[in-house]
Amino acid sequence: MAINGYQGVHSTFGSVCNSRRLRLRDEEYFGASQKFNRANFRLESFYVPMEPCAGSSNAAGVPEAKKELAYLHRPRQHRDREHRSDSSHRHRHRNRDHSRRNGDAGEVCLVNGIIEDHPDRPVNVNFNYSPNHAETAHAVVVRLESDIPKGLGARLGKDNQTDSRAEDGWCGYGPTYCGTGCTSNCDAHAECGEYAVPAGTTCPLNTCCSEFGFCGTTKDFCTGKCQSNCVEHPEPPGGAGGGKTLSKVIGYYEAWNDRSKCHQTSAKDLPVDGLTHLNYAFAFLDPTSFKLTTMDAATPAKTFQDVADLKVLNPNLEIFVSIGGWTFSDNNTATQPVFGNIARSSANRQTFANNVLKFLDTYGYDGVDIDWEYPGAPDRGGKPDDVKNYVLLLQTLRKTFDASGRKLGITLTAPSSFWYLRWFDLPGMIKYVDWINVMSYDLHGIWDSSNPIGSIVQAHTNLTEIKLAAELFWRAKVPPSKLALGFGFYGRAFTLADPSCTTPGCPFKGGAKPGVCTDTSGYLAHYEIQDIIHTNKKRGLTPVYDRTAAVKYMAWDDDQWISYDDADTFRDKIKWADDIGFAGSLIWASDLDDYEFSAHKALLDDTTIGKENVAEPIVAEVDASFGQNCYKEENEFTQTCDAGYTKVGADRDGVKCDGIDKSLCGRIICCPKTSGMTECSWRGSGGDCNGQCHEGEVKVSSSSYGGHPGESSETKKCSRGDKAFCCKTTQYDSLTEGCRWTDKCGAECDSDEESVAYAYDRWGWGTVFCHGNHYCCKKDRPIPFKNCHWVGKGDCADNTCSKSEVTLWTNDRGDTYGGCSWYRKKALCCTPNADALEEHLCDFDPCNDDPDFCDDGGGEEVDVAAARLARRTYIDPEDGLEYSYLEKRGAARPGMPRKSELVTKAGKLIWHSRPYPTGDKRDKLFRVGKGLATMTLRGGYGKASQLCTNAALKWIKMADLAKNGFQTEHLFENQLPKKLLETAITGVLPHVGVGVTPVLNAALITDANLVAGWNKVYGAGIKLNDFFEAITDVPKNYVAPLNTPADRLMTAIGDWGNMRNLLLVEGHINWVKGQLWNLNNPMSAAKLTLLLNSALKGNANAAKQIEVVLQSVFSVFSYMNDVGAEITWREAYAQLNQEIKNMDEHMPELKGIKAIFDEFMPAYQKAISTKAVLFVQDVCGQVSMKVTSTMAAQNTGLSRLLWTAAYYSKQTAKLKWDTKLT
Known part of the structure; x- marks a missing residue:
C-alpha cells in the first residue's frame, strides 16, 4: 500500500470513493481474534474507474508490488503481545495510536482484487499497487452475509457513515449519490457537514470537515471546499511562548x-x-x-x-x-x-x-x-x-x-x-x-x-x-x-528485516531481542539502552541524531534497531x-x-540530581550501613573526605597512578563514620568483568576501572561489564540475628519462623527429587529483609544487587535447577528493612511530659504585670541533679476567662477573655446547628505523620478524633487585642528583632480616650450586628457578653455563644501558636540550654523534645496556611473586622481605630513569622554549635537531633503566614 505524506497521529476516519480516488478507511473493521472465511463474504461488485488502472491489462510497463491489505486486521488492538508474561510490564501507559494514519492513508490502484479463502486466518485482499498512478482505482466492496459483530460487511451494511454508491459506480453522500439511481446503502449519512444527521454536525475536537463530509486534519480535509473548522494548523489558544x-x-x-x-x-x-x-x-x-x-x-x-x-x-x-x-x-x-x-x-x-x-x-x-x-x-x-x-x-x-x-x-x-x-x-x-x-x-x-x-x-x-x-x-x-x-525513559526496539537498511522507514520482521531485565521483545529501558551503548562503543556503534524529529536511533548486533531520547x-x-x-x-x-x-x-540538564537524597536519620542509619550515603569524590586531587565521613577506598576511574602509592591515587570513596563499613574491596577482574559482592556485602560503587583496595593485582579496565566496590557492614549481623538456612533438602521453616528467602540447593547435595532450602527468621521480631530475589539468568551478565540491597548469598543455581554460564553465580539480593531496627519518630508529647506546658488555651496571657514567676524543676535522669528555671505562666483554668491589662498614662485598662468549651467537651463543640454557636469545621487538626521532619497537619473528621490530646483553638488569639491597643497608643507596629522600628501612619488614640471607650456600653439607640448566639446548657458561671467594644471583640474571637471561630488542634501545637502570637519564643532560652546539656549526656528524650518543638513551629504555619481552615480564618477575620468597624463608627472615643487596625494586621502577621524564623535559627544554631559531628557519630539521639536541626534550618522560608484574610 502506498503511504503518501505520513502524518502520524493525524488520521482521518471514513472512506469515500470520490472524484477518482479510493481512500482506505482506518476504522474498526475486525474484532480481535475473529476468523472469517469466504463463506462469510460475497464479492459485491467492482467499480470501474473512468480510465484504466496502470498495471492492469490495459496499462503495461509499470512496476507492480504485492502486499496484504493490512487494514482489514483490527488496527487498534495490540493485544500486549510485545510484553513478557511478567504482569509488571503490562501496566505501563499505552498510547498505541491505532489511528495514526494520513488522511489519504494511501491512494492505491487496485487490480485483480480477490477474496482468498483462508478459514484459519482473517480474510486478506491481495492487490497490485502503483503509488504513481493513484488517480484511478478499482475498489473491492465486500458485504458480510452472516451476523458477525464488527465485521467489514456489518459496517458497510449497517453503519450510516458508509458510502452510498450511485449508478456510475462512484461513491459519495447526498442526492447525487444517494438519490435516484443509487444502487446500495442509500440511507448513508456523512460524518459531518451538510449531509450529516443532524445537518451541520461538526467533527470531534473541532477537526476539519471535508467537502465530502469526512473528519480529518490534513490538507485534503482543511482546504478547498472544507465545510467547517477549516484550519490545517491551528495556533495555541492565547498564543505561543513563555513556557516553563x-x-x-x-x-x-x-x-x-x-x-x-x-x-x-x-x-x-x-x-x-x-x-x-x-x-x-x-x-x-x-x-x-x-x-x-x-x-x-x-x-x-x-x-x-x-x-x-x-x-x-x-x-x-x-x-x-x-x-x-x-x-x-x-x-x-x-x-x-x-x-x-x-x-x-x-x-x-x-x-x-x-x-x-x-x-x-x-x-x-x-x-x-x-x-x-x-x-x-x-x-x-x-x-x-x-x-x-x-x-x-x-x-x-x-x-x-x-x-x-x-x-x-x-x-x-x-x-x-x-x-x-x-x-x-x-x-x-x-x-x-x-x-x-x-x-x-x-x-x-x-x-x-x-x-x-x-x-x-x-x-x-x-x-x-x-x-x-x-x-x-x-x-x-x-x-x-x-x-x-x-x-x-525507554525505547521501542525492532529486529530489522534487512540488516543493511537501518534508517526510519526500513522494514522490520518483529520486536528486538528482550532486554536483560525488562525481558520484553520490542522494548528496552533507559538503563538497558545505556548498557548497549557502553558495551558497543569499541565496536563502532554510532547513534544517529535526527535533529528534525528530535530523536536518536541506532542499529547494533547486525539486525537490532531502537529509537530513544x-x-x-x-x-x-x-x-x-x-x-x-x-x-x-x-x-x-x-x-x-x-x-x-x-x-x-x-x-x-542538572548533574547534581540525586546528590541531595539525604534520608532521614534512622532510615539514613540503615541506608548508610548499606552504602547508600557513601559518595565518590569527583576531584582526583582531593584525598580527604568531608566532615563526618571516612575514606573506604578509591576508584582509579581513568586516573594515571604510575609511580604513585595506589592507596593515594584515584577518586576517593567516602562513607559516613556511623555506617560501620568494613573490609571493603573491588570485586571483578579485567576483560569481561562481572563484579559481584560476596555474602553479607553491599555494593557501594561500580566502575570499569576498579581501584584500591582490590581482590587481585588485576588493574586492567573492563571491556565489558563493571567491577563492583563492596563492603561488609556492621548492621548485617544484627539484622540476621536469629535467622538460619534450613539444613535439609525440602525442609520448611519452624512454626515460630517465617521464610524470607529460598534457594534451590544451599548445601550442594540437592537433586531433582529432593531440593530446596529456606532462609528462616523469627516471627517475634520485624522481618530483617524485604523483597529477597535472585538476580542472574542465562550467562548471568547482570547478576549484581542494586545499591539499595544487600547480597544475602551467591550461588550458581539460585532458585532454579539451571545454573549460570562461564562459572558465574547468581546473587540473592534483599532490601534491608528499616522497621527491623528503629524508626526516627517524633512521638514525644510535651503535654504528657509537662502537663502545665500545654494547658488548654496555652499562651493566652492573663495579665503580664501580675503573672507569677513559677519555679519549674527538672531532674536529669543521667546525673540525678536538680535544675531550676523560670517561666512566665498564667493561673486561669482552661476555658475560663483570663484577665488582661494594659497600663496607660490614663490608668490601668482591664478586660477579660470570654469563656469557651474546652477540647474535651465534644458534645458542645460539635452541636448541630447553623448559628454563631456552631463550629464552622467539625473536626480537628493533628499530625499527618510522627516522622520528625514531617510538619504537615491533616484534617481529622469528628468521628476519627482521639478522645484526648486536642484543645480548643482560637484562630485569632486572645493576645491580639492587647497588641492592637499597644499600637494604638504608642504608634509602634508589632515587630521583632533588630532594625528600624516600624511606625504607624494612622493617627493615634489618646490614652484617656482608650480607657474611656474600651469598656463603655454602646448607646441604646445604636443598632449593631449580632455577635453571639444565646444557648442553653452552658456553665453556671457563664455570663452573656456586655455590649461593650471589649466584650464584643473578645466574643468575636470566640466563646460559648460564638464558636464559628474555634477549631480543635493538638495541644502542643496550640501552645506553640499561642507563644508565637504573643511574640515569645515557644521554648525559653533556659529550657533549651537545659535540654541540650541533658541530650549531650546521652538523654535521647531531651534531644527529641527539642525536635518536637522545631517540628511544631512548622506545624503551626502548616495549620495557619491550610486551605481548609482558610474559610474559617476569613469568617473569623470578618467578625473581628466588623467589631473594629463598630468601634470606629459608634464609639467616639475610639474613632480612628479602624485605620490603625488595617495597618496593624499585616505588620502583626509579619512579626509572627519573623519570630518563628528567629527562634528556629537560634535553636538550630545552638544545636549545630554544641553537637559536633564526632559526638553525633557516637550517639544516635544526637545524630538525629543534628540532622533534624540541619533539615529545618533550610526550611525557614516556609515560615510565612500567607492566608489572605480579605
Whole structure:
C-alpha cells in the first residue's frame, strides 16, 4: 500500500470513493481474534474507474508490488503481545495510536482484487499497487452475509457513515449519490457537514470537515471546499511562548518495580530532588466497592506509604496517585467496565470521590491522576455515554475535594492519537483538572505491523508527530499552559528485516531481542539502552541524531534497531515546548533510569540530581550501613573526605597512578563514620568483568576501572561489564540475628519462623527429587529483609544487587535447577528493612511530659504585670541533679476567662477573655446547628505523620478524633487585642528583632480616650450586628457578653455563644501558636540550654523534645496556611473586622481605630513569622554549635537531633503566614 505524506497521529476516519480516488478507511473493521472465511463474504461488485488502472491489462510497463491489505486486521488492538508474561510490564501507559494514519492513508490502484479463502486466518485482499498512478482505482466492496459483530460487511451494511454508491459506480453522500439511481446503502449519512444527521454536525475536537463530509486534519480535509473548522494548523489558544516545561517535573513510579527481580527500584531509590511531583502508578479499583487497591496481591499496600515517605527527602514534593492504566481497562478483565460504571451513576461518582479523598487523607497524598484508557473507544470497552460522564466524574471529584478543606490536585492522562482523544470532551474536562498529562510517546512500535503503515521502523517519540498531536489540543481550545509534555525513559526496539537498511522507514520482521531485565521483545529501558551503548562503543556503534524529529536511533548486533531520547533530544523537545508555552513535563517512568540517574540529569540538564537524597536519620542509619550515603569524590586531587565521613577506598576511574602509592591515587570513596563499613574491596577482574559482592556485602560503587583496595593485582579496565566496590557492614549481623538456612533438602521453616528467602540447593547435595532450602527468621521480631530475589539468568551478565540491597548469598543455581554460564553465580539480593531496627519518630508529647506546658488555651496571657514567676524543676535522669528555671505562666483554668491589662498614662485598662468549651467537651463543640454557636469545621487538626521532619497537619473528621490530646483553638488569639491597643497608643507596629522600628501612619488614640471607650456600653439607640448566639446548657458561671467594644471583640474571637471561630488542634501545637502570637519564643532560652546539656549526656528524650518543638513551629504555619481552615480564618477575620468597624463608627472615643487596625494586621502577621524564623535559627544554631559531628557519630539521639536541626534550618522560608484574610 502506498503511504503518501505520513502524518502520524493525524488520521482521518471514513472512506469515500470520490472524484477518482479510493481512500482506505482506518476504522474498526475486525474484532480481535475473529476468523472469517469466504463463506462469510460475497464479492459485491467492482467499480470501474473512468480510465484504466496502470498495471492492469490495459496499462503495461509499470512496476507492480504485492502486499496484504493490512487494514482489514483490527488496527487498534495490540493485544500486549510485545510484553513478557511478567504482569509488571503490562501496566505501563499505552498510547498505541491505532489511528495514526494520513488522511489519504494511501491512494492505491487496485487490480485483480480477490477474496482468498483462508478459514484459519482473517480474510486478506491481495492487490497490485502503483503509488504513481493513484488517480484511478478499482475498489473491492465486500458485504458480510452472516451476523458477525464488527465485521467489514456489518459496517458497510449497517453503519450510516458508509458510502452510498450511485449508478456510475462512484461513491459519495447526498442526492447525487444517494438519490435516484443509487444502487446500495442509500440511507448513508456523512460524518459531518451538510449531509450529516443532524445537518451541520461538526467533527470531534473541532477537526476539519471535508467537502465530502469526512473528519480529518490534513490538507485534503482543511482546504478547498472544507465545510467547517477549516484550519490545517491551528495556533495555541492565547498564543505561543513563555513556557516553563520544567517548572513541573512529574515522575511516574511503576510500583511493581519495588519487587522486580532485576534492576529492583524502591521508592526511596528515586531522585526526588529532581522532581516536583511523583505519581504512584498504578492504583486499581475494586469493581464493587470502588475502593483503591494495589494492582495485584503481589504488590503490597506498603508501597503506598513508601511513596508518601518520600516527602521526608523532599518536603516540597507533591505526590499523586494515578488510577487506572492500560491493563486496568484491558479487554477481558473484570476492571475494564469499572470507570464507565462509576461515571454513569451520580451515586457511584460520589462513592468513588469519597474513596479517593479517604485514600489521599490516609497517606497524605496531594492529588489524583485519572488514567482511563480509554473512554468511548469501542475497542477498549468504551460506551457512547462515557464522553459526558467522564466530565461529570471530574466535576464530582473537584466538588468533593473543594469541600474537604484540603488543596488537592486533579489531573488526567490523555493520548496523543485522534482515534482515542476524539472521545475526550476536553473543553468540559479542563474546567475541573489542574492540567493534562499528554502521553507523547509510544507513537510507534511493533504493533504497526497490523496497521496500514506496515512493518517499518519509526521513532516512538519524535517531535514531528508530537507537534501535530499538540494541534488536536489547540483545536479543542486547551492552552499549552494546561499541558504536561511526556518523555519516555525507554525505547521501542525492532529486529530489522534487512540488516543493511537501518534508517526510519526500513522494514522490520518483529520486536528486538528482550532486554536483560525488562525481558520484553520490542522494548528496552533507559538503563538497558545505556548498557548497549557502553558495551558497543569499541565496536563502532554510532547513534544517529535526527535533529528534525528530535530523536536518536541506532542499529547494533547486525539486525537490532531502537529509537530513544538523550540529552540532545530532550533539549530539542524542551526548547520547542517552552516556545509553545507548555507548563509541565512528565516522565514515564522514573524507575526506568539507571542508578546514576543519567536520564533525569539529561532531561533536567542538572548533574547534581540525586546528590541531595539525604534520608532521614534512622532510615539514613540503615541506608548508610548499606552504602547508600557513601559518595565518590569527583576531584582526583582531593584525598580527604568531608566532615563526618571516612575514606573506604578509591576508584582509579581513568586516573594515571604510575609511580604513585595506589592507596593515594584515584577518586576517593567516602562513607559516613556511623555506617560501620568494613573490609571493603573491588570485586571483578579485567576483560569481561562481572563484579559481584560476596555474602553479607553491599555494593557501594561500580566502575570499569576498579581501584584500591582490590581482590587481585588485576588493574586492567573492563571491556565489558563493571567491577563492583563492596563492603561488609556492621548492621548485617544484627539484622540476621536469629535467622538460619534450613539444613535439609525440602525442609520448611519452624512454626515460630517465617521464610524470607529460598534457594534451590544451599548445601550442594540437592537433586531433582529432593531440593530446596529456606532462609528462616523469627516471627517475634520485624522481618530483617524485604523483597529477597535472585538476580542472574542465562550467562548471568547482570547478576549484581542494586545499591539499595544487600547480597544475602551467591550461588550458581539460585532458585532454579539451571545454573549460570562461564562459572558465574547468581546473587540473592534483599532490601534491608528499616522497621527491623528503629524508626526516627517524633512521638514525644510535651503535654504528657509537662502537663502545665500545654494547658488548654496555652499562651493566652492573663495579665503580664501580675503573672507569677513559677519555679519549674527538672531532674536529669543521667546525673540525678536538680535544675531550676523560670517561666512566665498564667493561673486561669482552661476555658475560663483570663484577665488582661494594659497600663496607660490614663490608668490601668482591664478586660477579660470570654469563656469557651474546652477540647474535651465534644458534645458542645460539635452541636448541630447553623448559628454563631456552631463550629464552622467539625473536626480537628493533628499530625499527618510522627516522622520528625514531617510538619504537615491533616484534617481529622469528628468521628476519627482521639478522645484526648486536642484543645480548643482560637484562630485569632486572645493576645491580639492587647497588641492592637499597644499600637494604638504608642504608634509602634508589632515587630521583632533588630532594625528600624516600624511606625504607624494612622493617627493615634489618646490614652484617656482608650480607657474611656474600651469598656463603655454602646448607646441604646445604636443598632449593631449580632455577635453571639444565646444557648442553653452552658456553665453556671457563664455570663452573656456586655455590649461593650471589649466584650464584643473578645466574643468575636470566640466563646460559648460564638464558636464559628474555634477549631480543635493538638495541644502542643496550640501552645506553640499561642507563644508565637504573643511574640515569645515557644521554648525559653533556659529550657533549651537545659535540654541540650541533658541530650549531650546521652538523654535521647531531651534531644527529641527539642525536635518536637522545631517540628511544631512548622506545624503551626502548616495549620495557619491550610486551605481548609482558610474559610474559617476569613469568617473569623470578618467578625473581628466588623467589631473594629463598630468601634470606629459608634464609639467616639475610639474613632480612628479602624485605620490603625488595617495597618496593624499585616505588620502583626509579619512579626509572627519573623519570630518563628528567629527562634528556629537560634535553636538550630545552638544545636549545630554544641553537637559536633564526632559526638553525633557516637550517639544516635544526637545524630538525629543534628540532622533534624540541619533539615529545618533550610526550611525557614516556609515560615510565612500567607492566608489572605480579605
